[in-house]
Amino acid sequence: MLDAIGSLYADCAASGLNADVYVVDSASSDGTPDEIRSKFPQVKLIVSATNLGFSAANNVAIRQIMANDPPPVVYLLNPDTRTHPEATQRLQRHLLSDTRIGLVGAQLEYADGTFQPGAFTFPGLRQLWTEFFPTPGRLIEGRFNGRYPRAWYKLGVPFPVDFVLGATMMLRREVVEATQGFDEGFFMYCEEIDWAWRIHDAGWQVQTVPGALVTHFAGKSSAQVRPQMLIQLWKSRLRLYRKHYPAPKVLAARLLIVLGMALKLRQTPAGAERDAYRTIRDLASGRG
Incomplete structure (x- = not known):
């Protein structure tokens, strides 16, 4: 600073x-x-x-x-x-x-x-x-x-x-x-x-x-809170798509993010897994 x-x-x-x-x-x-x-x-x-x-x-x-x-x-x-x-x-x-x-x-x-x-x-x-x-x-x-x-x-x-x-x-x-x-x-x-x-x-x-x-x-x-920031990144990215892209593209983006985040969980520390799984569930259901 x-x-x-x-x-x-x-x-x-x-x-x-x-x-x-x-x-x-x-x-x-x-x-x-x-x-x-x-x-x-x-x-x-x-x-x-x-x-x-x-x-x-x-x-x-x-x-x-x-x-x-x-x-x-x-x-x-x-x-x-x-x-x-x-x-x-x-x-x-x-x-x-x-x-x-x-x-x-x-x-x-x-x-x-x-x-x-x-x-x-x-x-x-x-x-x-x-x-x-x-x-x-x-x-x-x-x-x-x-x-x-x-x-x-x-x-x-x-x-x-x-x-x-x-x-x-x-x-x-x-x-x-x-x-x-x-x-x-x-x-x-x-x-x-x-x-x-x-x-x-x-x-x-x-x-x-x-x-x-x-x-x-x-x-x-x-970098100090990477799991939480990773979750925030993809929630924000999906919000951006909802705001600026048509519904079919938003749906395709949601599916890619859900699949991708599931793969990323393998690299997520155990303490953050619950939040990550909740985020994936919300994204898949349309609440994320």
Whole structure:
């Protein structure tokens, strides 16, 4: 968290950008709020006594930002990131270069400096298959699994995508006003996909900006509670399908998820099996 804040401030200062930074702390117990107050007293800190979840926590900050004299852009940044020089400016410059663009995301890299896909096509049945069942590597890394060609990123030129990962999302003020932020029915996972979907439906483009580099230390928090997060992932994915796909495709997705999660149970710790079985039962019956 502190590295994310510090690197963002440093990048904005070097680029001459004026930015108010909001941080929402969802019931952390590690002293993070006190550290932020001590090291970054200029941060507008919002402390919640309960874990709001990704969508609601972001919406709390968004509502405050938009309440009075909203800025031309709103930038959402995960706490497990580090901003590289000029990334923020490049995102803002491209977003405001064309009124048809409503949302942009940065080029992501993993902690070891290797490439991390930061943009994808909207998930369909093929992506479900690759996540659960054996699939050749060339298909996993290709369009079959929603990936854009690595060569497109290497060109360094922004290009249109279906959605960008929630780790970095910069949006026009008009887009935030028109689409009203995240759907809080998604507690965790798929919320950025749903919002991007609604942004497309409202007539704006979503693009990724390869020249804007952000390190994303992905998966650290969810790795500590993987069985529960796995269950939450597939409940959210099915909710996304119900919201945006016709009934026959939702039924096919439900069947794939039920079969896939049954296979995943073999890798689930014994203490989480009851919840996992309950989730599969609910999905199969239509309640999940």
